[in-house]
Amino acid sequence: MKPEYVIIGGGVVGCAVAYGLLKNGHQVTVLDGGDSAHRASRGNFGLVWLSCKGLDAPHYAAWTRRSVSMWRELADELEQLTGDTINLEQNGGYDFHFSEAEMQARVTQYQYLRQALGTDHPFEVWDQARLRQEEPQIGPDVVGAIYGAEDGHVNPLKLLRAYTKAIKILGGKVITQANVEHIEQQADGRFCATLLDGSTVNSDKIVLAAGLGAAKLGPQLGLKASVKPQKGQVLITEKLPPVINRPSGIIRQVNEGGIQIGDSKEDAGLDDQDTMAVTAAIAERAIAVYPFLANTRLIRSWGALRIISPDGLPIYQQSSSHPGAYIVSCHSGITLAAAHSYLLPHWLENTADSPDLELFSEDRFELSEAR
Ligand SMILES: Cc1cc2nc3c(=O)[nH]c(=O)nc-3n(C[C@H](O)[C@H](O)[C@H](O)COP(=O)(O)OP(=O)(O)OC[C@H]3O[C@@H](n4cnc5c(N)ncnc54)[C@H](O)[C@@H]3O)c2cc1C
Structure with a gap:
């Protein structure tokens, strides 16, 4: 009998892992908190993105590329299983630049990454004329773009819905309004999660995929779970006929026609309110x-x-004090969904196909603190 899992957190990360485990024959229950929780999976930009990832962390770039390369299979599989479309497009994307010097500095970073990886890590440098051939609407201030052939985008809300539906079809349980307050490992090694309403759920193994909620629960399992919020603001316009061919890190035309605009980064604690100042800046x-x-x-x-996380990279860690308890956390959960569904189940079960995720362990923070 394969171990039975509880996943805490029904965002895209928890659902991706749950889906993968179910496909591998495990019993899985997803416990997801109340509507008042912060939920990045319902407010994000929807990019399935390789470019710019891990420019100074080649192992992260390689992990991201693995995920991106499996995304078509994931989309096809979810669509077939659920009958829903999730609007994945992987036709390339842009990193726009407004000055030659800024673009050249970025190109140097990409070249360094390619060298460090020793692979053909994909990027092309397009000047304004080349970019205009693809995007005739581009403005005169844009000097060019770094083009990433493997970049793409998806409808993130449809993705989350498809995952939830797929989990149920595969026999998993998704329990909503299930706020986990306390977790402990019993003498027999099994885990007992106690919910806010006093009820309990038991399992052989437990995965903490609670987004920002992990910071509170992690220490109960001997995990640091040092995650912090970073606010991002997103705008959407009225629906337009197709006018933008490919997405970029800051603008994309969604499948329904609206132009979605991001991507701000603010340290505002747990305040997720949009503000006029940021709206104006990203619109400009x-x-x-x-x-x-x-x-x-x-x-x-x-x-x-x-x-x-402290260095912005994912955290994949099994607790050393509570074996069988894991944390999975990242800031690009849409992009990494395919890796989480197809590869993390092997890591959780330590099979021969387990990816090497040592460099993403929490131990790296101890090392950097000690320096
Ligand atoms: C503005 C913005 C733009 C982004 N753009 C992109 C992008 O283009 N591409 C990309 O790949 N990523 C993007 N991201 C990041 C991506 O959205 C996140 O990496 C991903 O959604 C994280 O998913 P999660 O499941 O870890 O967290 P969440 O979606 O936050 O889900 C965590 C879940 O845990 C539950 N929970 C918390 N505490 C408890 C508890 N005690 N008990 C039970 N349940 C609990 C919550 O209810 C919640 O549903 C963006 C994020 C933002 C904010």
Whole structure:
């Protein structure tokens, strides 16, 4: 009999892991907190993105590329199983630049990464004329872009819904309004999670995928779970006919036609309110890229909190004091969904196919603290 898992957190990270474990024959229960919880999976930008990832951390770039390369399979599989579409497009994407010097500095970073990886890590440098062939609407302030052939985007809300549906189809349980307050490991090694309403759920193994909620629960399992919030704000315009061919880190046209604009980064604690100042700043930058946006109506804006580790990279760690308890946390949970579904179950079960995630362990923070 394979170990039975409880996953704490029903965001995209918890659901991706749950889905993978179910496919590998485990029994899985996902416990997800209340509506008032911070939920990055419902407020993000929807990029399935390789470019810029791990420019100074080659192991992270390689992990991201593995995930991106499996994303088509994941999308096809979820769509087939659930009958829902999730609108994955992987036709490349742009990193826009407004000055030659800034673009050259970035290219140097990409070259360094390629050298460190010793692979053909994909990027092309496009000047303004080349970019205009693909994106005729580009404004005169954009000097060019670094083009990433493996970049893409998806509808993140449809992804989350498809995952939840798929988990149920595969026989897993998703329990909502299930706020875990306390977790302990019993003498027999099994875990007991106690919910806010006093009820308990038991399992052989437990995965903490609670986003920002991990910071409170992690220490109960001997895990540091040092994650912090970082606010990002996103805008969406009225629906337009297709006008932008490919996404970038800051602008994309979603499948329904709206132009989605990001991507701000603010240290604002747990405050996820959008503000006019940030709306204005990111709208101005978007107009500099695509001047036609100046005449487009904004429909909505929102703020959401990223989950950031001390060095910004994912955390994959089994507790040394509570074997069978794990933390899985990252700030690009959409991009990494395929790796989480297809590879993490092997890491959790330590099979022969387990990816080497040693460099993503929490121990790295101890080392950097000691320096
Ligand atoms: C503005 C913005 C833009 C982003 N853009 C992208 C992007 O383009 N591409 C990309 O790959 N990533 C992007 N991200 C990051 C991505 O959204 C996150 O990495 C991902 O959503 C994290 O998922 P999660 O499941 O870890 O966390 P969450 O989605 O926050 O889910 C955590 C879940 O845990 C539950 N929980 C918490 N505490 C408890 C508890 N005690 N008991 C039970 N349940 C609990 C909560 O209810 C919640 O549902 C973006 C994030 C933001 C904020």
